[in-house]
Amino acid sequence: MQTELSSRLGAEHALFGFTPFPAVAAAITRAGGVGVLGAVRYTDPGALRRDLEWLDAQTGGLPYGLDVVMPVERAEGVTEADVEAMIPEEHRRFVRDTLAKHGVPELPAGEDGGWRITGWLESVARTQLDVAFDHPVALLASALGPPPADVVARSHAQGVPVAALAGTARHARRHREAGIDIVVAQGYEAGGHTGEIATMVLTPEVVRAVDPLPVLAAGGIGSGEQLAAALALGAQGGWLGSVWLTTREAGLHARALTRKLLAAGSGDTVRSRALTGKPARQLRTAWTDAWDDAEGPGPLPMPLQGLLVAEANARIQRWEVEPLLGTPVGQIVGSMNSERSVQSVVDELTRGFERAVTRLRRLTGEGG
Amino acid sequence: MQTELSSRLGAEHALFGFTPFPAVAAAITRAGGVGVLGAVRYTDPGALRRDLEWLDAQTGGLPYGLDVVMPVERAEGVTEADVEAMIPEEHRRFVRDTLAKHGVPELPAGEDGGWRITGWLESVARTQLDVAFDHPVALLASALGPPPADVVARSHAQGVPVAALAGTARHARRHREAGIDIVVAQGYEAGGHTGEIATMVLTPEVVRAVDPLPVLAAGGIGSGEQLAAALALGAQGGWLGSVWLTTREAGLHARALTRKLLAAGSGDTVRSRALTGKPARQLRTAWTDAWDDAEGPGPLPMPLQGLLVAEANARIQRWEVEPLLGTPVGQIVGSMNSERSVQSVVDELTRGFERAVTRLRRLTGEGG
Numbered sequence: 001m002q003t004e005l006s007s008r009l010g011a012e013h014a015l016f017g018f019t020p021f022p023a024v025a026a027a028i029t030r031a032g033g034v035g036v037l038g039a040v041r042y043t044d045p046g047a048l049r050r051d052l053e054w055l056d057a058q059t060g061g062l063p064y065g066l067d068v069v070m071p072v073e074r075a076e077g078v079t080e081a082d083v084e085a086m087i088p089e090e091h092r093r094f095v096r097d098t099l100a101k102h103g104v105p106e107l108p109a110g111e112d113g114g115w116r117i118t119g120w121l122e123s124v125a126r127t128q129l130d131v132a133f134d135h136p137v138a139l140l141a142s143a144l145g146p147p148p149a150d151v152v153a154r155s156h157a158q159g160v161p162v163a164a165l166a167g168t169a170r171h172a173r174r175h176r177e178a179g180i181d182i183v184v185a186q187g188y189e190a191g192g193h194t195g196e197i198a199t200m201v202l203t204p205e206v207v208r209a210v211d212p213l214p215v216l217a218a219g220g221i222g223s224g225e226q227l228a229a230a231l232a233l234g235a236q237g238g239w240l241g242s243v244w245l246t247t248r249e250a251g252l253h254a255r256a257l258t259r260k261l262l263a264a265g266s267g268d269t270v271r272s273r274a275l276t277g278k279p280a281r282q283l284r285t286a287w288t289d290a291w292d293d294a295e296g297p298g299p300l301p302m303p304l305q306g307l308l309v310a311e312a313n314a315r316i317q318r319w320e321v322e323p324l325l326g327t328p329v330g331q332i333v334g335s336m337n338s339e340r341s342v343q344s345v346v347d348e349l350t351r352g353f354e355r356a357v358t359r360l361r362r363l364t365g366e367g368g
Numbered sequence: 369m370q371t372e373l374s375s376r377l378g379a380e381h382a383l384f385g386f387t388p389f390p391a392v393a394a395a396i397t398r399a400g401g402v403g404v405l406g407a408v409r410y411t412d413p414g415a416l417r418r419d420l421e422w423l424d425a426q427t428g429g430l431p432y433g434l435d436v437v438m439p440v441e442r443a444e445g446v447t448e449a450d451v452e453a454m455i456p457e458e459h460r461r462f463v464r465d466t467l468a469k470h471g472v473p474e475l476p477a478g479e480d481g482g483w484r485i486t487g488w489l490e491s492v493a494r495t496q497l498d499v500a501f502d503h504p505v506a507l508l509a510s511a512l513g514p515p516p517a518d519v520v521a522r523s524h525a526q527g528v529p530v531a532a533l534a535g536t537a538r539h540a541r542r543h544r545e546a547g548i549d550i551v552v553a554q555g556y557e558a559g560g561h562t563g564e565i566a567t568m569v570l571t572p573e574v575v576r577a578v579d580p581l582p583v584l585a586a587g588g589i590g591s592g593e594q595l596a597a598a599l600a601l602g603a604q605g606g607w608l609g610s611v612w613l614t615t616r617e618a619g620l621h622a623r624a625l626t627r628k629l630l631a632a633g634s635g636d637t638v639r640s641r642a643l644t645g646k647p648a649r650q651l652r653t654a655w656t657d658a659w660d661d662a663e664g665p666g667p668l669p670m671p672l673q674g675l676l677v678a679e680a681n682a683r684i685q686r687w688e689v690e691p692l693l694g695t696p697v698g699q700i701v702g703s704m705n706s707e708r709s710v711q712s713v714v715d716e717l718t719r720g721f722e723r724a725v726t727r728l729r730r731l732t733g734e735g736g
Contacts (some may be wrong), residue, residue, distance in 0.1 A: 003731055014731075168635060169702075188556065189566035197634050198557035198566040200588030200597060201699040205634060220568030229568060229597035231731060232724040255481060267536060267567050332571040336536075356600040357728050363371055363382075363599060364725050 001227065001353050005182065005214040005236040009034060009063045009138050009161075014237030015227070015349065016184075017342075018067060018141075022051045023249040024301075026058035027342035036065035036141055036239075045127045052135040059208030062262055065139030065163075066132045070125040070147045080307070087300065087308050093314050094297050098290050104321050107314060114318020126151075133158050139182075141165070144193065146178035167195025167202070167219070169209035183215050184239045190219030191242045191330035193280045200233065206314045207234035216362060222332035223260035228360075242330040247342045257327060258339060273298075275313075275328065277305030283326035283333070287316065369595065369721050373550065373582040373604040377402060377431045377506050382605030383595070383717065384552075384584055385710075386509075388437060390419045391617040394426035395710035404433035404509055404607075413495045420503040433507030433531075434500045438493040438515045440531075448675070455473075455668065455676050462665050463680050466658050475682060484505030494519075501526050507535070507550070512561065514546035521547075533586070535563025535570070544578045551583050552607045558587030559610045559698035561648045562639060570603065575602035581683050588655040590700035592720020596728075602695060610698040615710045624688035626707060634702030641666075643696065651694035651701070655684065 006014035012032030019025050025035030042048035055064055122202040129151060132140065132361075140147075140155050141163040147155075154160050161181035166172040166296065172183045185206035186192075186198030197205070199219040199332055207215045217230035218239035227238045244250060244263055252258045260283060274291035282288060291299050299305045316324045374382035380400030387393050393403030403424065410416035423432055497519060500508065507524050508515075509531040515523075523530050529549035534540040540551045553574035555561075555567025565573070567587040575583045585702035586607035595606045612618060613629055620626045628651060638652040642659035645667055650656060659667050667673045684692045708716075 001731070004601075083483040187566065187568070189569050193636075197699055198555065198568065198588055200555070200567045200594055201557050201634050201702065204591060204593055205696050205702060220566055223572060224570055225572055225601050226729060228600040231728055232600050233593050234727075265537075267563075331565055334569065334573060354732070357732050359602075360596060360599055360725050360728060363369070364722070 001224075001350060003214075003231070003236040005216075006029060006034070010327055011063050013346065013350065014231070014347065016065070016139075016237055016239045017244055018239060018241040019244045019250070021244075021250050022055055023251065024244045024247060024342060025064055026055055027245070027247070027249045028057075028346070029059045029062045029064045031343045033346060034063050034065055034139060035059075036067050036068045036139065038143075039128045039132075040067075040069045040143070042128055043124055045131050048128055048131045049134075052131065052133035052137075056135060059324040060293050061136070063138030065141055066128070066137050067141040067143055067145045068125045068132075068147070070145075072329065083303060083307055087304055088297075090297050091300060091308055094290075095308060098287070098324075099312055099315065100320065102286065102324055104315050105311075105319055107311070107318055111318065112314070129154070133160075141184070142180075144173075146175050146180055149178065163216070165193075166206060167193075169202075169205045172206040172209045172215075176213055180313075181213065182236075183210050183213055184218050185215050185235070186239075187217070187219030188271070189281070189331040191269070191281050192328040193276070193278050194219065195226075195279075199230070203230060203233040203235050219330055220332060222330075222335050224349040224354070225356040226332070226351050226352075227349060228356035232360075241328075241331050243336060243345055244327060245327065246336045246339050246340065247345060248339060251344050255286055256322055257317070257325055260322070260325060261327070261329065261333055262337055262339070264329075264333045264336075266331045269331055269333060271327060273305065275306070275309070277302035280328055281330055282328045285326040287326060369592075369718060371582075371599070371604040373584075374402070379431050381714065381718065382599070383432065383714065384433070384507075384605055384607045385612055386607060386609040387612045387618070389612075390423055391619065392612045392615060392710060393432055394423055395615070395617045396714070397423075397430045397432045399429045399711045399713060399714035402431050402433055402507060403427075404435050404507065406435045406511075407493075407496045407727065408437045408498075408511075409520055410496055411492055416496055416499045417502075420499065420505075424503060428461050429504070431506030432510055434496070434505050435509040435511055436493045436496050436500075436515070437511045438513075438519065438559050449510035451537055451671060456665075457555075458665050459668055459676055462640070462658075463676060466655070466692075467680055467683065468691055470654065470689055472680075472683050473687055475679070475686055479686065480682070497522070501528075507531055509552070510548075512540075512545045514548055517546065522540050531584070533561075534574060534595065534723050535561075536565060537570075537573045540574040540577045540583075544581055550604075551578050551581055553583055553603070554607075555585070555587030556639070557699040559637070559649050559701075560696040561644070561646050563647075565655070565700065567598070571598060571601040587698055588700060590698075591702050592717040592722070593724040594700070595717060596721050598615075600728075609696075610700050611704060611713055612710065613697060614696065614704045614707050615713060616707060617710050624690055625685070625693055628690070628693060629695070629701055629704055630706065632697075632701045632704075634699045637697060637699055637701060641673065643674070643677070646698055647669035649698055650696045653694040654691040655694060 001013040001016040015033035017028035025037040028035035163182035164175045165184045182317040203217045214236035216239040217235035222243040223240040272288040370383040370631040371382040383401035385396035388406040396403035475729045531550035533552045571585045582604035584607040585603035589606040590611040640656040642656045
């Protein structure tokens with residue numbers, strides 16, 4: 001499963017695996033893909049440094065990437081308290097009431113409230129980059145919009161290509177104009193922030209829009225057949241996120257969330273603003289239903305919603321409150337039916353890819 | 369582009385083209401695919417007979433199909449007047465007001481109001497079948513749910529395989545239990561009635577669900593690369609509807625609707641209940657916006673909505689009232705940028721398919 005892009009990055013497979021877990025990123029890279037670590041939760045640069053050092057040791061020179069969230073619009077001098085002050089009391093009450101309705105306990109004293117808004121602030125993203133460039137990062141990815149020009153320039157000066165996610169051909173062209181090297185076309189069926197255009201339509205559209213830049217297809221890819229389809233559509237590889245959530249390396253095994261993911265069908269996700277304020281595909285839960293209910297106050301815009309629900313989500317996850325428990329995940333969740341190692345997922349992707357190519361070859365009259 | 373299924377039906381290409389226009393169906397079949405004529409508008413069996421006789425003459429023994437709409441639930445003795453009586457006055461007023469707001473004139477005296485509810489009634493669908501079985505129809509397709517058991521049995525007795533559309537794996541399994549021979553997996557990005565699961569995810573899910581029945585992929589297929597992707601996903605062919613709308617044979621050329629279709633991007637469709645009461649993807653227009661507006665009365669359930677808006681749609685189409693003018697169409701509308709003959713569409717599909725297969729072959733180290 002090699003393309004020009006995967007060869008250039010020194011990977012065996014044109015398989016880019018996004019994950020918030022260093023152990024998963026390391027295993028993807030060791031299995032021949034490019035593990036891409038999500039940096040958003042690293043508000044402490046020291047923690048990121050420690051995890052990248054561990055990744056370096058685990059991957060022994062094989063390529064891995066880092067995914068940062070860096071809004072182009074700067075919010076100079078804006079603190080978390082400033083943003084907190086913008087949240088209406090009605091919404092705070094709705095969070096309290098919904099948690100109370102489901103009997104969600106408080107966090108134990110001293111336990112971390114998890115994800116904070118600060119990971120989304122440019123100042124924090126810049127400290128992440130300072131750390132990243134001390135390490136042999138093979139790819140810098142930007143999850144929301146293109147990074148600022150100076151960051152692209154700095155990345156290029158270090159010889160690190162920059163990738164950015166796009167949900168429309170227009171976004172993709174904007175990325176190209178910003179000097180981005182690789183565009184990730186993220187289809188409607190993908191987990192996380194996603195637009196309305198499905199991968200089948202979006203991928204060739206983005207390929208045409210940014211030609212000759214390489215494009216990775218994201219959304220709807222969890223098998224080798226789906227990866228082959230993405231390459232048939234003109235992509236130079238697949239960008240996979242959901243499929244790793246139920247791997248052993250994700251460390252969620254035997255937990256309620258894993259059970260929900262393994263049981264979910266392709267129709268059990270929803271594109272909701274409940275998580276961050278922008279539409280993001282995730283497991284449909286009583287929590288997303290409450291936010292999407294026309295009777296409720298509805299989600300706030302980004303970044304307010306993320307800040308509003310951060311502690312609530314930490315409590316839901318901490319106590320594994322089943323009806324509310326969710327995660328960003330794509331429609332391929334329906335095919336995630338057993339807990340496996342990253343290596344076995346990659347092996348199955350490789351086999352499925354070969355099957356699909358053989359099948360197509362046979363249909364065109366060769367070998368069949 | 370041949371598969372076991374296309375060979376069995378005697379077609380050169382695994383390309384199934386759904387269209388309401390006999391001239392398009394004939395051209396698809398002559399170009400090596402299987403043209404499938406939509407029968408819903410034939411409330412007069414004589415008109416259907418004339419068009420099938422014409423199709424027979426045009427296709428000279430090459431395979432074509434017929435698509436009927438046949439609800440499984442019988443509504444014995446229900447007349448159009450009974451259904452009319454169920455429409456609230458508020459909704460009738462909303463139609464009048466919306467048409468008046470855009471200055472839509474009445475139909476000229478004596479001109480047909482177009483599509484009527486009767487095409488959706490089982491009694492009418494059965495007269496269509498009586499006509500169809502007098503002709504060498506190679507495929508009977510059912511657009512909404514599986515046809516009744518006796519229709520499947522009659523079709524099989526005539527040696528005609530039956531296809532049915534499915535938006536979920538559950539629907540597909542229900543079709544298999546009903547004795548259906550071919551399942552059309554219709555993804556979220558498709559034009560017309562469609563579910564929430566994208567083609568990339570739905571196709572392999574349906575293939576697994578009904579194995580070893582052949583599956584056709586619908587939704588997101590307008591190029592040979594997309595057809596190759598569908599086959600990589602396990603489909604035995606593509607079911608294409610939108611791409612024919614801007615062909616010369618559709619006879620819409622130089623008309624306002626064609627101009628709108630050629631100008632539309634992939635983001636210019638919406639999945640709306642405005643047309644029939646069930647979610648159907650179509651061009652987004654001021655008309656769909658009015659129905660989807662939370663301030664308005666909202667669409668009625670099927671079949672009431674279709675009956676309510678039939679005459680309004682006929683007037684909008686008759687006078688080509690640009691802001692309101694729409695049609696069912698999928699997200700691939702973004703790639704429909706020039707008016708061409710059916711033959712040239714098929715030629716381009718074939719070339720694109722070969723390109724995609726060659727590309728995949730090269731990636732796996734052969735010939736590259």
